[in-house]
Amino acid sequence: MDPVLSVRDLSVDLTLPGRERRILDAIGFDVAPREIVGVVGASGAGKTVLARAVVNWIAAPLAIRSGEVRFRGKDLLALPPRMMRGLRRDIAYVGADPMGALDPTLPVGRQIVEKLRAVMPEVGRREAQARVIALLDAVRIPSAASRFHDYPSQFSGGMMQRALIVDAMVSNPALLVADNVTQPLDVTVAAQVIRLMRELTERFDTAILFVSSSLPVAREAASRTLVIDGGRLVEEQPTEALIAAPRHAYTRDLVAQIPVIWGERPRLPAVPRAAGAPTPEVIISLRDVSQTYRVKRRGSFAGTSDLRAVRNVTFDIARGDSFAVVGESGCGKSSLMRLLSRLERPSGGSVLCEGRDIAGLSGSELLGFRRKLQLVLQDPFNALPPRTGIGAMLEAPLRTHGWRDAKTIRERVRAVMDDVGLPVALYDDLPLGLSAGQRQRINVARAMVLEPEILLMDETLSALDQTEQFKLLALFEKLQRAHGLTYIYISHDLAMVRKACNRVAVMYLGEVVELADNERLFFDPGHPYTRALLSAMPALEARRYRPEDCLMEGEPPSPIDLPQGCAFRSRCPQAFDACVTHPPFLTVRGARDFAACHRVPGAGVALLAGAA
Template sequence: MLDGAETRTLLSVRNLSVMAGDRTILDGISFDLQPRRILSVIGESGSGKTVLARTLASWLSPPLRVSGGTVLFQGRDLLADPTHARSLSGREIAYVGGNPAGALDPTMTVGAQLVEKLRAVRPDIPAAKARDKAIQLLKAVRIPAAERRFNEYPFQYSGGMMQRAMIVDALISDPALLIADNITQPLDVTVAAQILKLMRDLNAEFSTAILFICSSLPVACDASDEVMVLHKGRVVERQTPAALIASPQHGYTYALIAELPTLWQGGPDRRRRVPATERPIMSVRGVSKAYETRGKSGKALVQAVRNADFDVFAGDNFGIVGESGCGKSSLMRLLTGLERPDGGRILFKGEDVGTASRKRLRELRREFQLVLQDPYGSLPPQSAIGAILEEPLKIHRIGTRAERRDRARAVMSEVGLHPGLYESLPTGLSAGQRQRLNVARAMILEPDLLIMDETLSALDQTEQGKLLDLFERLQARHGFTYIFISHDLTMVRQVCSRIAVMYLGEAVEVAPNDRLFFDPGHPYTRGLLSAAPTLEPRRYRPEDCLLEGEPPSPIDLPPGCAFASRCPHAFDRCRAENPALLSRGGQALAACFLNEPHEATHV
């Protein structure tokens, strides 16, 4: 039972309205939030979720303006006293967003910045204790080798690690209110599950109130005590997660639930069926890549990709999944020729990408293209949309000026962008429109292979569905082959015919879609599936499969299977030998000794 201090209202919002010029963004928002409570705010892109978060954090900037209402925090109106509101920001009220890029000073180590933040808020804490607390929180959000990573710079962190570092930055001052704006959307399922657990622990231990802005209804329901649904700037529903799922009261909420992609129960099937005898368009054979890093003890090698081995067939939708830091992005750079492998071969239509000359690699890039994750940072903001689309044609000296213009307009129409935007800048586009532009820029050269690196991870559920429908139409029309690199298992389940699961740089399982989701051959795959957000009954229970502990450091890998330290089934051989991919029949492979029948007695 909550005591009196915990039943008081910490945050009280009444009739809050926000305008952008003469357009209403938030319309009469009202809710209360108590200490030790988590309120999730769910809604599609454009519903006003982030505007609400930034208003409460006193980070609203023109042309947005508050047009009415009150925001009482600990009894004082933040809107009536902006100076007091700013004094609370980063101390009593902490905000963390879902885009960590550029959030930290690149000239200072991550640890130094965390310590500086804590001591600015709590100058009475000695530097040594501040350092200990920062490392403790880095461990809590599962930063591998936290003591060493404490001394690294932001550029040495992966995207997922940077997101976790920003969560630590928000938590380090023990705020009374934490505003978490889509913080799990860029993260893989196991890290997201750990972040949600960390939020609940913080919520219980320090009586912190948490406003959790979210684009995934299953994540929102997992995370919170109540769910508030925003639609077109208005609150249309607020219920407990169980009540919301069992009996949605508003048509918009009902539609959100009905549109949810599923992992095991029916749902749309966009997967292509690929004959086993078809010739691969891309073959990866024993590929490895290590990066040199410097630390206090001198130089070391980060083993980013290790002995990766798989085939991608023409017309295939091939998925690559795994936790942050597993090597997905490093592998992407190798597949696209942005970097050369240290060992092994990457064959595109039989030609080795890793040894191709720069001239030949440029020619090959007409035939395979990359679409990146960030819908904002991946487009030049001062170039018109038409110029962005025509640039690849100019580089490859394709067509006359008029032909390039016609081709750009045709591709815009094909991806769902109005040709009238040709002269416009991308700054006015939504996140979904920006990704359509990125897809158009990739497909304007009519490639045979599109590599999608977390292309949908920054989008909400509705926008993701629209883009997946677009990919399906484009594939049917042009015969593209797709490689989907993603941490989103529900998206991979919908669209991929075959899937590779990566762990610490290795492909530990490669299998057809149904086989992977209904009969996984590696304990790590079962761990990923047990952590995937869903409203369905789970086939794999988190308490049986959820991964505990930290992955080994990619700098100091142990002998044997790298997963052995986190595997509930590991035995002595696992700690001495690293298993190769073993056939499980039906095009399924898994790197686990448990697939050898004679080893069953060791389990």
């Protein structure tokens, strides 16, 4: 069978004056119909440049120096623009940055319909809308028929990525280039997207070039994998053979950096205790915390509904903990982050820092809390002002908190840069041209410059490739040992949580459904939702929980219209009569472990305040 895509001797250069260099060097490979080929490598390896070159989207300051990209025998690089536009029905591309990809002034569904009818004018508007809604539902956009009419600003980042996957797949293309499409998604949605791509290859003979920063994710999707390092193709093997017996030293390093989930016990932080104290000192405490938002009721002029984003959350975080909050998109993690950082006040309950309710802080007290707890955000690009020097960025928090002596400020910033592994020579430079890992180190330095006690990490590593994640986790471990930091990770990356966190809270539809130490959660989870998350987690080792036994179908109920009984019952393979009528409470499973499931022995005994 002839390949649908053939790349030969493809070389791409950066042509900026004074910065000329080779980005891709003599790349060559084939992709057959119905085949999914993975491309993996570190940030800066050239993966995204390759993905864009394959669809003929290379523009200045990049330039193609040599090679061919043949699609069904036609060299795309030699085609005039008019003929290239005619192939857009058969060639689709999905990028890794979803938020700026669609027009913010038009509803998401309408834009996808217009794209479909532009490349397939024989499809009527009603049929196009039905096809788009069916695909939105297939990638688990909640209430797809309703969200069809929402604007991009009303979609979360994960939902936008799923919408763009629908945009790419709606015309049943012969070639789909997927550039890191699962990176911003939680594990269950990523598993659904990969399954959808496999169905596309089987039903429509679609070939897929699947670019990923994660070798475990590539394993889930691709039958064959290419490894790129420094713009060169260093290895190509069937995926399972590449993982079992990598030939190149760079590939061996990639495999070695993958966290082991069940095969070994990670070195987790030891939580310090005061002399003679029976339990660790609590630094953050949540007591029956809820957050309800008033939202406009669709189809009404002035009607509103209550959206219950966080519901009755209770737990403690000890000083020195590395505490994780995990769950799917829409589970309430981001709302909880805003409450923990005092960006919002809760509508019910209390968030206590060292026994003080932070909702009542104002003025200098609030400024003191801001110094104690610092936030490190997800996006290493948009979180940094592009026209401000790195040193000036790091000086700004100190000046806000009353530092005035320029020499002392500069010394403090230089010390922090050295602490987080940033070359001091970058002090007066702009962030332009820095890698995602370097930019994220700037964000960490900006938080560390005030000598905080708590770092709140909101998906801090999710935008980075596995090599940069590996380096930053080592950095976080070093900083915790040196400064006694307490970490709170808001994350959907369970492999990172397994490696870095000693305690984990699992959220579903605004509630904590499980709270456990790391070892208990990964080896003996008490809630079926936790088992579903673990079964969907990409890994290089054999899974402890089989997806066919644990993975959920359907979508979560609406937080506006919560069901009676257990909120998880509509997706639970183990639901029974009591789940319909009675909501489960967090039930004690051990000294420090709790799960909200009727099948836990002793279920029905509510968690007492302070027990967590």
